[in-house]
Amino acid sequence: MSISQLERQGTGMTSQRTRDRLAARLEERGIKNPAVLEAIRSVPRHLFVDEALSHRAYEDDALPIGSGQTISQPFIVARMTEAILKDGVPEKVLEVGTGSGYQAAILAAVVPKVFSVERVRTLLVGAKKLFRKLKLNNIIAKHGDGTWGWSESGPYDAIVVTAAPASVPEELLEQLSVGGCMVIPVGGSRSTQELLYIKRTKDGFEKERLEYVSFVPLRSGKA
Numbered sequence: 001m002s003i004s005q006l007e008r009q010g011t012g013m014t015s016q017r018t019r020d021r022l023a024a025r026l027e028e029r030g031i032k033n034p035a036v037l038e039a040i041r042s043v044p045r046h047l048f049v050d051e052a053l054s055h056r057a058y059e060d061d062a063l064p065i066g067s068g069q070t071i072s073q074p075f076i077v078a079r080m081t082e083a084i085l086k087d088g089v090p091e092k093v094l095e096v097g098t099g100s101g102y103q104a105a106i107l108a109a110v111v112p113k114v115f116s117v118e119r120v121r122t123l124l125v126g127a128k129k130l131f132r133k134l135k136l137n138n139i140i141a142k143h144g145d146g147t148w149g150w151s152e153s154g155p156y157d158a159i160v161v162t163a164a165p166a167s168v169p170e171e172l173l174e175q176l177s178v179g180g181c182m183v184i185p186v187g188g189s190r191s192t193q194e195l196l197y198i199k200r201t202k203d204g205f206e207k208e209r210l211e212y213v214s215f216v217p218l219r220s221g222k223a
């Protein structure tokens with residue numbers, strides 16, 4: 001979708017200028033993809049956090065969003081989005097862990113179709129409300145355990161996982177199309193997670209480490 005469809009609103013600490021500054025900061029930190037930087041400039045992050053925290057929405061930090069969860073740090077959101085755009089624009093993207101909906105909104109600004117799964121119902125309801133408000137009609141979000149992916153709508157050209165499992169779930173690898181890629185934080189404890197980039201080739205999977213990260217755990221009914 002066109003980013004011009006996104007609402008450009010806010011005043012003072014939540015204005016367009018603060019979003020522009022955040023994008024400039026991420027560019028300084030190494031984000032190069034112009035579409036990603038434009039998405040950061042256009043998505044009103046302050047709407048994705050509690051009003052009491054909106055004055056901090058354009059700092060490059062993770063913030064609490066309730067239910068013990070966090071909205072990811074903008075740099076990491078940008079890094080993950082840039083990673084899946086490396087070999088061209090993926091048609092169809094699956095996100096695991098909708099949370100506030102911010103990462104999904106950034107994805108929706110740069111790819112045609114986003115599917116997103118969230119296991120905490122109240123977070124999903126809040127995110128869906130925002131998608132409607134911002135007219136992000138190319139996001140389909142549902143309640144469920146994303147460890148299992150969303151096989152009915154797959155395979156996906158890219159998968160973005162925003163909560164960390166101890167190891168990469170098999171089901172997610174299976175729902176990746178050949179030539180597709182996944183970014184996923186992996187690690188048993190928050191202090192030892194790695195953000196992996198996994199590419200599916202016709203012969204198998206290639207892995208690369210992008211960053212050390214600290215995501216909330218991927219919670220699952222699985223053992």
Ligand code: SAH
Nearest residue numbers: 071097099100103119145146162163218219
């Ligand atoms: N992408 C979010 C990040 C939220 S934090 C954002 O931009 O705000 C990670 C989210 O993953 C949390 O909301 C958490 O509830 C969710 N989560 C954890 N385990 C999950 C699972 N098995 N399936 C789906 N969502 C899960």
